Amino acid sequence: MYIILNFSKLKNKKYITIILLFLSFHNYSQSNSKAFNESLIISINQDSISAYAFIAKGAAPKETVILLHGLPGNEKNIDLAEKLRQDGKNVIYFNYRGSWGSQGQFLYSNCLEDISKVIDYLTNDIISKKLRIKKNSFCLLGHSLGGGIAVLHGVKDNRVKKIIALSAFNAGYELNNDSFDELKSFQNYLNKQFMLNIDTKKFISEVLNHYISWNLLFVNSYQFDKRLIFIDENKNNYSWVKSIKNSEYLIIDSDHSFSDMRNELAIEVLKWINKN
Template sequence: MQIRFDAALLAAVLAAPAFAAAPPTPPIPRAVVADPPRYAAHPARNRQVLILSHGEGMNALFMLAAGAGPKPTMLLLHGLPGNEQNLDLAQAARRAGWNVLTLHYRGSWGSPGRFTLAGAGEDVDAAMAFLRQPGTVAQYGIDTRRVVIAGHSMGAFFAARYAAAHDDVAGVVLIDPWNVGASGKQVAAHPETRQDAIAAMGDDFGNSLAGTDAARLMTEVERHANDWELADAVPALARKPVLIVAAEYGNAAQVAPLTAALKAQRGARVRAVTLPSDHAFADRRIGLAGVAVDWLDRLRAASPK
């Protein structure tokens, strides 16, 4: 899901030096395009899990990397509603040696409960707590020193907010993040755009979300316009390694100021890449996975053993 409000602003941002000067994308890592040999003693495998959040068991899939011993692990969060779940990225990260946990928030895609944006944020907290439980660490081989949180669109919004508020993540991957607070402020400043914003938000929900619709979610966005502004998270977020991948024809107008603010922080470790694609990166899937896996490889190499 993407929110577009101001075509002129988008055009201005795309013409800005921050995007013109974006660093070149790295070579595609082998894990993105080639399968490794089978590790017979400890093969890659999938495990379906239920993650408890406020009394409901969220549907989740743990994609476990091959090999013995604890593995770096990534929590990968989908957007709204999650038609693009980035499972190709998850598979590439696993081939590169990372465990990847994916989930469906309460009230989405068959997970019980009613979907709300605030509830999805609580579900992210629950998923990270799950990864830290001693039984989970032992059963699934998690290296708790190298846990990364990643997300796409709405998932990136919650990944950024979680990372800003917690010290238990080694890095953050933000894929064309949605700044929910900025969208709420935009509608407040231009109420005539509200119906168009609702239509843009809800054009692909189908039967994926329970107990809500685009109008109710927009009301939630407006109610949290001030306390869900990602700019407020920048100082804390910039203390961690961050990868931001923007979509030139997606949420670039929101991503550019966030990227600039992060890079302006003293000591920030931010890599920002813009790919010429839409919000779902529909025609840059290998490019997206290549950027993300290259960053994960570098993060793992730089982290303490």
């Protein structure tokens, strides 16, 4: 915004002061509404977890997408975060307790609690104002284990309006149907994940003890009217996904991380989020 003033014609100093104050406030408002990034530390019980905010430009409160990574979380979907921000959404990425430097123990129950606590933090009056977050307009976007976490928590949280599960890992269903050898192989895999503070026997036992309530089919016991989509790389999950009510299903032919279809994935995610 450019305004050319001839101050020689302005006789009243009071008017000059008002104009200068207006211009100063306008410039501040413009700079204050730019896109920005913010490192966050969120306390959960006695632990602290790391988070990162991608805040879209514009002073108005915005729909906010929360990214939930998988196990261990090598695919962080930061490329999707930037595409979503360019489209006017805020994006929050965080590491569960016990993962990638966040304090605490990596447990499935902790992952479920973490997302609830993260939303509590983001809806705090001071934080939501600073990060320009619309308090009742969250979208959970989870990959693999994070996809399951997104569904299990999202259907119960009224602040969450949309849920996107990418190649979802249905922990209760999968582990309960695994053979002893398959469970042993999974435990060996977990033992190699040095970026996780995990007791592998405890992690697996906890999931098996909750195999009913942590089976994604359990969400059918809830009444929910929010939007939900499963996006998979193949039809391996279709046997149980087809039974989840009020859900949509999309196949993007690729690998588990959609490695060679990232642009296509971003297009479909944005199209779905923006659909009325």
